[in-house]
Amino acid sequence: MIWNAFILALREIRRSVMRSVLTTLGIVIGVASVIAMVMLGDATTAYVTNSISKLGSNMIIIRPGQDRHGPGGDTTAKRFTQDDITAISREIGGLKGVAPVSSKGMQAVYGNQNYSTSIDGSNNDYFTVKDWTFESGRNFTAAELQGGKAVCIIGETIHKELFGDQNPLDASIRLGNFSCQVVGLLHSKGASMFGSDQDDLIVVPIRMFQRRISGNQDVSTIMLSAKNASGVETIKNSATSLMRERRHIRTGDEDDFNVRDLREVVQTLSSTTKMLTLLLGAVAAISLLVGGIGIMNIMLVSVTERTREIGIRLAIGALEREVLLQFLVEAVVLSSLGGIIGMILGVSVGVGINLFFDLPFVFNTSIVVIAFLFSTIVGIVFGYFPARKAARLNPIDALRHE
Numbered sequence: 001m002i003w004n005a006f007i008l009a010l011r012e013i014r015r016s017v018m019r020s021v022l023t024t025l026g027i028v029i030g031v032a033s034v035i036a037m038v039m040l041g042d043a044t045t046a047y048v049t050n051s052i053s054k055l056g057s058n059m060i061i062i063r064p065g066q067d068r069h070g071p072g073g074d075t076t077a078k079r080f081t082q083d084d085i086t087a088i089s090r091e092i093g094g095l096k097g098v099a100p101v102s103s104k105g106m107q108a109v110y111g112n113q114n115y116s117t118s119i120d121g122s123n124n125d126y127f128t129v130k131d132w133t134f135e136s137g138r139n140f141t142a143a144e145l146q147g148g149k150a151v152c153i154i155g156e157t158i159h160k161e162l163f164g165d166q167n168p169l170d171a172s173i174r175l176g177n178f179s180c181q182v183v184g185l186l187h188s189k190g191a192s193m194f195g196s197d198q199d200d201l202i203v204v205p206i207r208m209f210q211r212r213i214s215g216n217q218d219v220s221t222i223m224l225s226a227k228n229a230s231g232v233e234t235i236k237n238s239a240t241s242l243m244r245e246r247r248h249i250r251t252g253d254e255d256d257f258n259v260r261d262l263r264e265v266v267q268t269l270s271s272t273t274k275m276l277t278l279l280l281g282a283v284a285a286i287s288l289l290v291g292g293i294g295i296m297n298i299m300l301v302s303v304t305e306r307t308r309e310i311g312i313r314l315a316i317g318a319l320e321r322e323v324l325l326q327f328l329v330e331a332v333v334l335s336s337l338g339g340i341i342g343m344i345l346g347v348s349v350g351v352g353i354n355l356f357f358d359l360p361f362v363f364n365t366s367i368v369v370i371a372f373l374f375s376t377i378v379g380i381v382f383g384y385f386p387a388r389k390a391a392r393l394n395p396i397d398a399l400r401h402e
Helices: 002-015 017-054 082-091 125-129 142-147 156-163 206-214 229-246 262-305 307-315 320-356 365-391 395-400
Strands: 059-064 095-110 113-122 134-137 151-154 172-175 178-186 201-205 221-226 257-261
Touching: 002 017, 002 320, 017 262, 017 320, 017 365, 059 229, 082 095, 082 221, 082 229, 095 125, 095 156, 095 206, 113 125, 113 156, 113 206, 125 221, 142 206, 151 172, 156 178, 156 201, 172 201, 178 201, 201 206, 221 229, 229 257, 257 262, 262 307, 262 320, 262 365, 307 320, 307 395, 320 365
Parallel strands: 113 201, 151 178
Antiparallel strands: 059 221, 059 257, 095 113, 095 172, 095 221, 134 178, 151 201, 172 178
């Protein structure tokens, strides 16, 4: 019986192709919009996660000042010292690297080329913590770190801006009033998700930075890296307790420093993008309801046009449930066809948007299935009332209908 109803539904759809296409258009747009929006949201979330992972795996950042003072911390808060770095390395286990960092913007000059960049003073753990590999050259030697020798390691942007296609190794660049020998070139990481160029930097030994650039022994940031992800929370708690002790903060008083790990940033940004995805998906789903109303409207018109046909079927012995099933199947076929076309269109649009914005491709099977099932449910819900109206027609009145 269902198969016969399906065949009759296809026959009626072919009879009025243009009207059927216009009827399913709302479903097509609704399903395509939901799938495309969710794919875009998932791709954005994946992009955020991948971009943050480039900053360093299992990274923990300690800055002076309280969190409310923003990413740079409170400029009036007490800075860290080399003794703090030594204490962290000695007393906290499970660390892959401990890197003190002090930064300052400066002009780098080589020959006739000059470029404004950021100078980071640190040690070799800086590259371990940030998962940075070398394109060519080497790390700082122990003698260079201990003696604060004027050597530096540059990013790819500095290489292009100052040296072009030349080999930068062993060349000397001028930073302020002193020269610095290039001993290493970092592998390019590209732009971060925040828009900053990660390759736009020059790294020098921390002692050299303190002696020739900052003129003091302060350390503005401490970067830690855990050996494994499971140890991040333990290290954060240990670092917090140790720094409170070293900075003589009494019980009950607020910290004058903040300890954060990149997982918090990932969770915050991911939850934001997921919320936006849900919002966009909900807005797009409204068009599915509009499409359902369109199906109900057309089916009501179809019942009116086919009143005499319905009357003949009832008169020769067709049951009410058979007439109900016929019109219900027709509504479901229309919505399902719209759902299938919408699925294809939505995935195509989603892939196109991801390629245009250079986002990773994330195929969400569940949302595709849900969107299709929802389109089918829309056909059932909005097709039931016209189908019931057709089934309850009085055969005599229906036969008299012109």
